Amino acid sequence: MVGLDSHPEEWARYTPRQRMQRFLIYLFCIAAIVWSLTSINVIWEWVYDAPEQMGDLFSRMVPPDTRNLGTILWVLVETVNIATLATGLAVIVSLPVAYIAAQNTTPNALTLWLGRFILVSSRSVNTIIWALLFVAIFGPGIIAGILAIMFRSIGFIGKLLGEAIEEIDRRPVEALEATGASRFKVILYAIVPQVMPVFWAVSILRWDINLRESTVLGLVGAGGIGLILQSAIDTFNWQEAATVLLAILALVVLGEIVAMALRRRII
Amino acid sequence: MLKISKLVKRYGKGDPVLKDLDLEVHSESIVAIIGASGAGKSTLLRCINRLVEPTSGTIELNGIDLTALRGRELRAARRRIGMIFQSFNLVDRLTVMENVQSGRLGYIPLWRAVARRYPKEDIRKAYELMERVGIAHYANKRADALSGGERQRVGVVRALMQNPEILLADEPTASLDPKTSAQIMELLRSLSRELSLPVLINIHNVAEAKAYSDRIVGMRYGRIIFDAEPAALDQRAMDEIYAGIPAEERGEAGDAAALQVQPA
Amino acid sequence: MSPTPDTWRRPPMISNPWLRYGLVVAVILYVVWAFSTLPIDWQRMSEGVTRAQRIFSGAFPPSFERSNLLISGFLESIRIAILATVGGVFLSIPIAFMAAKNLSPLPIYLLGRGIIIVARSFHPVIVAIIFVKAVGFGPLAGVLTLIVYSVGFVAKMLAERIEEIDWGQVEAMRAVGAGYLSTVFYGVFPQIMPRQIGLSIYQLDSNLRASAVVGIVGAGGIGSTLANAFGRYDYDFALAITLVIVGAILLSEAISGQIRKRIW
Numbered sequence: 001m002v003g004l005d006s007h008p009e010e011w012a013r014y015t016p017r018q019r020m021q022r023f024l025i026y027l028f029c030i031a032a033i034v035w036s037l038t039s040i041n042v043i044w045e046w047v048y049d050a051p052e053q054m055g056d057l058f059s060r061m062v063p064p065d066t067r068n069l070g071t072i073l074w075v076l077v078e079t080v081n082i083a084t085l086a087t088g089l090a091v092i093v094s095l096p097v098a099y100i101a102a103q104n105t106t107p108n109a110l111t112l113w114l115g116r117f118i119l120v121s122s123r124s125v126n127t128i129i130w131a132l133l134f135v136a137i138f139g140p141g142i143i144a145g146i147l148a149i150m151f152r153s154i155g156f157i158g159k160l161l162g163e164a165i166e167e168i169d170r171r172p173v174e175a176l177e178a179t180g181a182s183r184f185k186v187i188l189y190a191i192v193p194q195v196m197p198v199f200w201a202v203s204i205l206r207w208d209i210n211l212r213e214s215t216v217l218g219l220v221g222a223g224g225i226g227l228i229l230q231s232a233i234d235t236f237n238w239q240e241a242a243t244v245l246l247a248i249l250a251l252v253v254l255g256e257i258v259a260m261a262l263r264r265r266i267i
Numbered sequence: 268m269l270k271i272s273k274l275v276k277r278y279g280k281g282d283p284v285l286k287d288l289d290l291e292v293h294s295e296s297i298v299a300i301i302g303a304s305g306a307g308k309s310t311l312l313r314c315i316n317r318l319v320e321p322t323s324g325t326i327e328l329n330g331i332d333l334t335a336l337r338g339r340e341l342r343a344a345r346r347r348i349g350m351i352f353q354s355f356n357l358v359d360r361l362t363v364m365e366n367v368q369s370g371r372l373g374y375i376p377l378w379r380a381v382a383r384r385y386p387k388e389d390i391r392k393a394y395e396l397m398e399r400v401g402i403a404h405y406a407n408k409r410a411d412a413l414s415g416g417e418r419q420r421v422g423v424v425r426a427l428m429q430n431p432e433i434l435l436a437d438e439p440t441a442s443l444d445p446k447t448s449a450q451i452m453e454l455l456r457s458l459s460r461e462l463s464l465p466v467l468i469n470i471h472n473v474a475e476a477k478a479y480s481d482r483i484v485g486m487r488y489g490r491i492i493f494d495a496e497p498a499a500l501d502q503r504a505m506d507e508i509y510a511g512i513p514a515e516e517r518g519e520a521g522d523a524a525a526l527q528v529q530p531a
Numbered sequence: 532m533s534p535t536p537d538t539w540r541r542p543p544m545i546s547n548p549w550l551r552y553g554l555v556v557a558v559i560l561y562v563v564w565a566f567s568t569l570p571i572d573w574q575r576m577s578e579g580v581t582r583a584q585r586i587f588s589g590a591f592p593p594s595f596e597r598s599n600l601l602i603s604g605f606l607e608s609i610r611i612a613i614l615a616t617v618g619g620v621f622l623s624i625p626i627a628f629m630a631a632k633n634l635s636p637l638p639i640y641l642l643g644r645g646i647i648i649v650a651r652s653f654h655p656v657i658v659a660i661i662f663v664k665a666v667g668f669g670p671l672a673g674v675l676t677l678i679v680y681s682v683g684f685v686a687k688m689l690a691e692r693i694e695e696i697d698w699g700q701v702e703a704m705r706a707v708g709a710g711y712l713s714t715v716f717y718g719v720f721p722q723i724m725p726r727q728i729g730l731s732i733y734q735l736d737s738n739l740r741a742s743a744v745v746g747i748v749g750a751g752g753i754g755s756t757l758a759n760a761f762g763r764y765d766y767d768f769a770l771a772i773t774l775v776i777v778g779a780i781l782l783s784e785a786i787s788g789q790i791r792k793r794i795w
Binding site: 174 | 316318343344346349352354360361365372373377381422425426429
């Protein structure tokens with residue numbers, strides 16, 4: 001047992017400096033939480049009451065009322081149409097935007113910044129805020145919904161597509177430039193085939209997201225199933241609201257399955 | 268005939284990569300350009316079809332000064348210069364036929380390129396050339412499904428589809444195993460004879476250069492310091508071209524001719 | 532030997548012609564039909580242009596006059612995001628354990644997955660209007676909504692991470708006779724903690740974004756301020772709010788990206 005007592009008897013995982021850092025981070029997190037808890041404008045009795053309220057609400061939803069199922073399903077189809085048309089249009093518009101927003105294909109610095117400006121402004125404004133704007137301009141309805149989803153999707157698709165263009169293999173491009181092909185034909189033969197897989201993957205992913213987003217457009221008056229949900233809730237018709245919620249759940253789950261199948265087939 | 272005079276290429280403000288280079292290539296000969304990496308071989312080749320912009324000097328191909336051309340005229344001139352690359356530079360996700368036909372992109376109208384409706388004579392020519400190099404049965408395969416040697420054959424056919432007046436090959440065998448690379452060199456030599464086409468080959472492997480070329484050009488630091496028939500390339504000339512370069516990087520290893528006779 | 536072919540067609544993606552053309556026709560019919568069901572009111576659309584003009588001229592320049600309203604709305608959004616992240620992340624840990632195939636018996640696994648699917652499928656705005664009805668307007672509904680939203684994402688990712696853990700470490704804990712909880716704390720937690728911290732920071736960022744949106748249907752925060760401004764046609768104030776939201780989102784995206792880069 002020689003030398004055993006020369007070993008330290010205390011063991012610590014971190015050096016004092018690391019411990020200090022960790023302590024400060026914990027302190028900051030706890031301070032943020034305490035600040036949020038104490039200053040948030042909440043009546044705490046309501047919080048204790050919340051589980052009961054929720055239980056009460058759900059009990060009023062059963063059994064779901066399916067008398068309006070025909071209308072609900074029809075509007076659900078309309079919702080799918082909004083998502084699909086808007087995704088399709090967004091894909092078409094985002095192609096040139098991605099082209100000018102990618103460093104290696106953009107014609108000049110001005111177009112590069114224009115492209116990036118379009119992408120950032122489209123991406124940072126939420127679909128619902130776009131919908132508020134378009135409802136104010138074109139009035140309530142599907143058109144406002146399609147435009148809202150389209151405007152939000154352009155940034156999403158354009159950004160990912162632009163990054164894919166920036167990551168392509170330069171060598172085939174060089175080879176086709178060497179054959180004397182025009183700029184457009186080089187893009188068509190050397191760049192387009194390389195970004196095709198990303199293009200499909202991104203379009204399918206965005207369609208899946210848009211399906212979800214299109215279910216809430218109606219809450220700000222921009223068409224789709226949300227409109228029925230809103231009116232059912234406003235009239236305290238919870239049994240019909242339950243049917244609508246189940247329909248939305250089925251739609252979204254189905255959409256995810258379709259998207260997964262498409263991805264597997266195409267890519 | 269290709270005539271390069273006083274060619275200078277300088278990247279940024281540094282030392283020029285090509286210094287007052289003069290070179291003439293006459294028809295139907297295979298010219299191998301050898302030299303250590305960084306000697307300017309690749310830059311020289313890319314200056315000829317203006318993938319790299321020369322700083323000064325002139326490059327004449329059959330009487331036309333290539334350095335003065337812009338836009339449409341430049342593209343028309345590039346059609347007449349076929350190029351083969353070290354890493355083949357095929358479009359992986361397109362079929363072999365589409366890759367081959369991309370050599371005709373400078374000639375065909377846009378709608379044919381978009382719809383893949385290539386002219387009949389182009390398709391016949393493509394099949395003939397693919398048959399000639401032994402890849403006709405791959406026409407409908409995707410380029411990434413082929414082996415290295417087959418991919419380089421596609422690259423060769425793509426260049427020949429251009430009806431070129433000269434062929435440039437930038438290290439065409441550097442990514443291939445010795446056996447395949449000997450086959451590709453053999454192919455380039457016989458095609459040069461059949462089509463009476465001058466071929467300019469950058470090559471790392473001196474043994475291959477000696478075995479397959481009609482003339483060897485040795486480059487060092489942007490200048491041509493050796494220019495004679497292969498037989499004249501003796502040890503003294505080699506030492507001059509590769510002075511200060513470790514033996515294993517001189518490209519003397521992997522002797523292609525020796526490999527063919529020696530049993531494994 | 533047969534003559535060289537002079538036609539070529541790109542091999543189609545779907546080889547069965549009936550299926551191929553059937554799909555093309557189906558897609559065209561769908562698009563035509565879908566567009567035809569749109570109730571396009573051209574008169575209303577053309578009025579839209581003048582309305583857009585009015586909105587934009589009303590919006591410029593953005594008005595920061597009621598900046599204290601803006602700041603208090605924004606602080607409320609931050610509080611909602613923080614509390615929802617804490618609640619959501621804590622709640623997502625047991626749910627993730629339930630939904631991990633390698634740790635849970637089948638019925639519990641299915642229950643866990645079910646919770647995640649339901650939480651993920653409903654857009655936060657839908658969850659928000661239900662909570663607003665149940666617990667009233669204000670930030671409480673916002674916090675509850677974003678807890679559900681966080682569970683949908685964090686629990687899903689965490690469950691996937693748990694399914695990938697190194698099983699050897701768990702067996703080592705069992706081998707020394709540790710009980711279920713100590714196995715989880717010493718065998719599983721250390722492996723999933725880095726991911727969980729990264730996910731929490733990411734989720735804080737997305738909760739901040741989402742809190743701006745759920746406010747529009749009455750769940751508190753800057754979104755409520757925005758919806759009010761829009762409802763009262765205060766377009767200059769609405770633009771100011773939107774600009775602040777965009778700025779905050781860009782900022783928080785950058786910060787959370789930086790932190791996650793350091794942790795991983």
